[in-house]
Every structure is written in structure tokens, then in C-alpha cells.
Amino acid sequence: MSKKILLVEGNDDRTFFKAFCKKLGLTDVDVPEITIVTPKDRGSQRNGWTNLVDHLPTEIKRLRSGDIDKLAIVIDADFAPNNNGGVTSRRSLVAKKINGFLQEQNYGLYEISDQPNYQKGDIFKHANGLPDIGLWIMPDHQNEGMIENLVEQMISTDTEQQALLAHTDLSINNLPTKLFKDIHLSKARIYTWRAWQKEPGIRLPDALSENLLSIEAAANFSNWLVSVFK
Structure with missing residues (x-):
């Protein structure tokens, strides 16, 4: 398995992003393949954004151990106020899950600003040298939707x-x-x-x-x- 992981909500997302990465030239014979995984691939009972967020501590463990060295997360914003929908709410849940786990482990936190990097996507940096974590919230890292x-x-x-x-x-x-x-x-x-x-x-x-x-x-x-x- 590649050390580059793209974590997505479900199987339809996986097939689309696999084709997207290939079209973009991110995966070819000269570039290590990006492995696109869903929550069920990682042992969750079901796919979906809630299971993806709940699974993030396991991915952090893999980053710390060196099992993976690049991690990107893609989830839908959906619609506020339904089910914690909206870019700000979903981003906050991801940030809390990541840094909450690291705090429990008494390890350095990722530097996560209060506001998203609107339209450009977030890339979180870590003070103690853990690999960056990318976060994109569909559709455009600004507006509600999927x-x-x-x-x-x-x-x-x-x-x-x-x-x-x-x-x-x-x-x-x-x-x-x-x-x-x-x-x-x-x-x-x-x-x-x-x-x-x-x-x-x-x-x-x-x-x-x-x-x-x-x-x-x-x-x-x-x-x-x-x-x-x-």
C-alpha cells in the first residue's frame, strides 16, 4: 500500500477521485500511487463522514509511526444546521478530533486557524514534525453542498x-x-x-x-x- 492516503466518505467518492487523480497526473508509472480509502476499509461498520471523522485518530497513529507520510481528507459540507453541516462546523469537528487525540497523547498539536482557507483548501502543519494533513470540504471549501x-x-x-x-x-x-x-x-x-x-x-x-x-x-x-x- 502506498504511504500517500486520501481518506474519503465512500465507494463512489473513491472511484471518482481515483479517476480525478489519474487525469491530473498525480498517479502514473513515475509517481507512487495514492491509496484512496473509506472508513469501511479501515474497519468501520459503515462509510460516511461521521465514521471518517471518528477514524482520524487511527490515521494520526499511522502518521506518527511512519506507516503513512501524506494524508488528505475529503468530506462533504452538506447543509447547516442539519447534522453539523456547513464548512465551518465540519472543519471544526475534524480539527477537534485530530488535536483532541494528540492532546490526550501529550503530543504537539497541529496548527489550525480559526477560519478555513476558503476556496484554496487547508493544509495543517505540525510543530513537532508530523506530516502535514490536508483537508478539503466539498464542494469548494467555502459553500454548503456536496x-x-x-x-x-x-x-x-x-x-x-x-x-x-x-x-x-x-x-x-x-x-x-x-x-x-x-x-x-x-x-x-x-x-x-x-x-x-x-x-x-x-x-x-x-x-x-x-x-x-x-x-x-x-x-x-x-x-x-x-x-x-x-
Whole structure:
């Protein structure tokens, strides 16, 4: 297993970020592979952001022992006030879990400012020499939302794809009954847009490889990933 770890919420995130890293050139024959892991990979009963945060002390132990030397964390902001949603709240929970554990171990803490490094992503430094920890909160390390909100921004600007996206919005607006919650609108948009491709229901990794999604539209996230794993 690589010593570079990207910790994500679940299996769908894993497949997307694996394709994203490959497209970005972070993983190839000359670069040690980044291992993308979920909470269940690390022994949790379930995936999801709460299990990811609860698992962080184990990752800190691996950083201290040298089992891993680079760690990045990606979680959704979701929506406040539901379930501790929002960038500030989720970031605070991550910070407390990391430094709370180190304090219990009587070890130096990570330097974590009160405010996120908005839009650029956080990279936490440690005074006693532990490796940096990167944190990105989807979609853009500033606004509420989830990974699907980032994907929305990445949809190709060509006429065909934008026409499909516009018709997706028209179809959703004309639903006789809308069963999903407003906070899941981005999920409905992306799943519908995917359903209308040449390969109905195309996987997001394939949408990336076929340039239906533009990696250039996620420049801030890309720059953060490169900074963590360089």
C-alpha cells in the first residue's frame, strides 16, 4: 500500500477521485500511487463522514509511526444546521478530533486557524514534525453542498452538454411530484444528466475520461491535491 492516503466518505467518492487523480497526473508509472480509502476499509461498520471523522485518530497513529507520510481528507459540507453541516462546523469537528487525540497523547498539536482557507483548501502543519494533513470540504471549501455540486461546475461547456443540462432542469421543474429534498437537487441533476448520455447512467470516472467533465473547472481542488501530495 502506498504511504500517500486520501481518506474519503465512500465507494463512489473513491472511484471518482481515483479517476480525478489519474487525469491530473498525480498517479502514473513515475509517481507512487495514492491509496484512496473509506472508513469501511479501515474497519468501520459503515462509510460516511461521521465514521471518517471518528477514524482520524487511527490515521494520526499511522502518521506518527511512519506507516503513512501524506494524508488528505475529503468530506462533504452538506447543509447547516442539519447534522453539523456547513464548512465551518465540519472543519471544526475534524480539527477537534485530530488535536483532541494528540492532546490526550501529550503530543504537539497541529496548527489550525480559526477560519478555513476558503476556496484554496487547508493544509495543517505540525510543530513537532508530523506530516502535514490536508483537508478539503466539498464542494469548494467555502459553500454548503456536496461532491455533486462540484461535478455540476465541471460539466463541459459544449453546446450538447449544456443543452442536456438545461433540459434536466426543465424536467425537474416540471415533475408532478418532487419526492427528494431541496438539499439533494444537485444529486437529482447529476443523476439525470448522466442518464441521458450515450452510455445511459455513465459513471463519473468515465465522464471524466471522455471529457464530459472538465478538470480545469475544478482548479482550486486540483491545486490543493497537488500541494498535499507533491
